[in-house]
Structure formats: structure tokens, C-alpha cells
Amino acid sequence: xxxxxxxxxxxxxxxxxxxxxxxxxxxxxxxxxxxxxxxxxxxxxxxxxxxxxxxxxxxxxxxxxxxxxxxxxxxxxxxxxxxxxxxxxxxxxxxxxxxxxxxxxxxxxxxxxxxxxxxxxxxxxxxxxxxxxxxxxxxxxxxxxxxxxxxxxxxxxxxxxxxxxxxxxxxxxxxxxxxxxxxxxxxxxxxxxxxxxxxxxxxxxxxxxxxxxxxxx
Amino acid sequence: xxxxxxxxxxxxxxxxxxxxxxxxxxxxxxxxxxxxxxxxxxxxxxxxxxxxxxxxxxxxxxxxxxxxxxxxxxxxxxxxxxxxxxxxxxxxxxxxxxxx
Numbered sequence: 001x002x003x004x005x006x007x008x009x010x011x012x013x014x015x016x017x018x019x020x021x022x023x024x025x026x027x028x029x030x031x032x033x034x035x036x037x038x039x040x041x042x043x044x045x046x047x048x049x050x051x052x053x054x055x056x057x058x059x060x061x062x063x064x065x066x067x068x069x070x071x072x073x074x075x076x077x078x079x080x081x082x083x084x085x086x087x088x089x090x091x092x093x094x095x096x097x098x099x100x101x102x103x104x105x106x107x108x109x110x111x112x113x114x115x116x117x118x119x120x121x122x123x124x125x126x127x128x129x130x131x132x133x134x135x136x137x138x139x140x141x142x143x144x145x146x147x148x149x150x151x152x153x154x155x156x157x158x159x160x161x162x163x164x165x166x167x168x169x170x171x172x173x174x175x176x177x178x179x180x181x182x183x184x185x186x187x188x189x190x191x192x193x194x195x196x197x198x199x200x201x202x203x204x205x206x207x208x209x210x211x212x213x214x215x216x217x
Numbered sequence: 218x219x220x221x222x223x224x225x226x227x228x229x230x231x232x233x234x235x236x237x238x239x240x241x242x243x244x245x246x247x248x249x250x251x252x253x254x255x256x257x258x259x260x261x262x263x264x265x266x267x268x269x270x271x272x273x274x275x276x277x278x279x280x281x282x283x284x285x286x287x288x289x290x291x292x293x294x295x296x297x298x299x300x301x302x303x304x305x306x307x308x309x310x311x312x313x314x315x316x317x
Contacts, residue, residue, distance in 0.1 A: 142254075145254045146251050146254065149249055149251070149254055149256075150238065150249070150251075153238060153240050153247065153249055154240065155238070163238065163251075164251075203255075203256050206254045206255075206256075207253065207254045207255055208252070208253055208254035
């Protein structure tokens with residue numbers, strides 16, 4: 001039993017057991033000190049000797065995703081946690097796809113890193129709640145599906161407006177709503193989220209059923 | 218399909234309905250049905266037939282154009298075009314033009 005932590009410390013939110021140690025890997029020495037303190041672990045633990053690995057980043061781009069994938073390959077069985085200054089549901093999805101077990105926002109590390117570490121050690125995956133949108137199947141209205149399906153076809157807003165007999169600003173407002181539901185910022189991100197051969201939502205998400213809500217234009 | 222139905226369809230005037238959008242990509246034509254939200258893919262030959270249908274008065278006329286373009290026998294091309302048209306009709310991707 002000693003190797004598995006039975007409880008989370010409510011004060012520090014750390015690993016709550018001296019038997020576990022975490023390797024914190026980060027270019028920012030200030031963040032390293034802070035994360036080490038939060039986890040109440042020893043400093044300077046080598047990844048190969050660690051019970052879990054924490055990677056700290058400013059942001060999650062391609063380079064960071066590659067690093068996550070590389071670390072995952074190096075230590076396939078060790079929980080891998082990401083602490084990042086900024087992320088959204090898309091980059092959070094990408095981090096998990098690259099092999100991370102948890103993503104914690106740096107601002108929330110004080111309260112969330114310990115529980116996320118506990119969860120990872122117990123074989124669970126965790127994310128900030130708001131990023132879950134990237135995994136839930138978005139519930140789009142009939143009109144939103146029509147607008148989005150034309151975006152996927154490569155049509156411009158003016159062309160979509162003409163096709164659906166609505167104004168361009170109506171198209172824009174449907175798109176804003178679609179993007180929020182999909183957790184993306186641009187039409188190319190939306191298209192990629194739907195069409196991505198690995199883990200994309202698929203075109204089926206745009207199929208219209210009789211139970212879809214109608215909305216007024 | 219019976220010979221009679223074939224004859225009807227050959228003389229039919231088809232068009233792409235308002236709720237259907239199609240677009241040519243490098244290796245296929247993608248057809249979107251906005252009523253169902255479903256996409257259909259046409260291979261280049263299918264795309265070429267759809268294009269010919271749009272630019273012809275009747276199915277027979279489209280088949281004639283395609284037969285001369287592909288240097289194939291008229292009967293063979295008519296059979297292929299009819300089978301394709303009936304598939305498109307079933308999927309709601311073309312419709313009969315109302316008489317005007």
C-alpha cells in the first residue's frame with residue numbers, strides 16, 4: 001500500500017507521501033521551484049527515476065507537442081503531467097493525443113496539480129473542466145450544421161449567405177456560435193477538428209436529424 | 218429499371234436542386250446535400266457526368282456529349298449515365314426540372 005498514495009493533502013495539494021517523487025522539467029527555473037514546492041517533491045529528480053513527470057510550458061505549440069510525445073516514448077509507463085500558462089480545448093486535446101495524462105493551467109496549479117497527479121497515478125486522465133468541450137460531441141442546430149458544412153466545403157461567408165438566403169452577419173453569428181461549441185477560433189481550426197483523420201469529429205457531426213433544433217434567422 | 222422507365226429518364230430534364238452544393242476537388246467532386254447534412258463523393262467520371270447533365274437539356278443529350286468525348290458507344294454510355302442518374306435521384310442530389 002505504501003507505494004500508492006491513499007489521500008490528497010488538503011493544504012498543499014502535493015503528492016501527500018514521501019515515497020513518491022516527481023521530475024519537474026521546465027525551461028523556466030521560477031516555475032520549476034514553484035511546481036516542486038506544490039508537489040512537495042525533491043528537486044532534481046531524473047525522469048527515469050521519477051514516479052511521475054511534470055512538463056512545464058509557456059504555451060502548447062508543435063514543438064511542445066513533439067516534446068510530450070518524445071517524453072512519452074522515453075518513459076511509457078510513467079504518468080506525464082503538463083503545466084502550461086495558456087491552453088484551449090484544441091491544444092489540450094493535442095496534449096493528450098501526444099501522450100499526456102493531465103493538463104493543468106499554471107494559474108490553477110496550486111489547487112489542481114496535486115489532485116491531477118493523484119488521478120494520473122491512479123490511471124485517470126484529467127483536464128480543466130472547460131476544456132472538456134473538445135471531447136464532447138457538440139450539439140449544433142440545423143442551421144449551424146448547414147453553415148459549418150458549407151465552411152468545410154470551402155465557401156466564403158458571402159457565398160454561404162447567398163446559398164442559404166440569409167445575411168452575411170447572420171452567417172457570422174452562426175459561425176461564432178459553432179466555434180464556441182467546437183472550442184475553436186477560426187474556420188480552418190473548425191475544418192481541421194472535423195476532418196482530422198486522427199481523432200477528428202468526422203463529417204457525421206454535420207448530419208442533420210429530425211430532432212435538431214431549428215433556429216430563426 | 219424497365220425499358221420504359223429508362224426511356225422516361227433519357228428524355229428527362231435534370232438539374233441540381235437548390236439545397237445541393239457541389240465542388241470539384243483534385244481527385245473527386247464533393248456533393249453536399251444541405252437537407253440531410255450529408256456529403257457524397259463522386260469519382261472524376263461521376264463529376265464529369267454531373268457536369269454534362271448540368272449543361273445539357275436532357276439526359277440523352279448529356280449521354281451523347283459524353284459518348285463523343287470518351288469515344289465510347291452511345292448505348293454503353295447511356296446505360297452508365299442512366300444508372301448514375303437514378304442513383305443521384307434516389308439520394309436527392311438531382312431533381313427533375315419542372316416543365317417551363
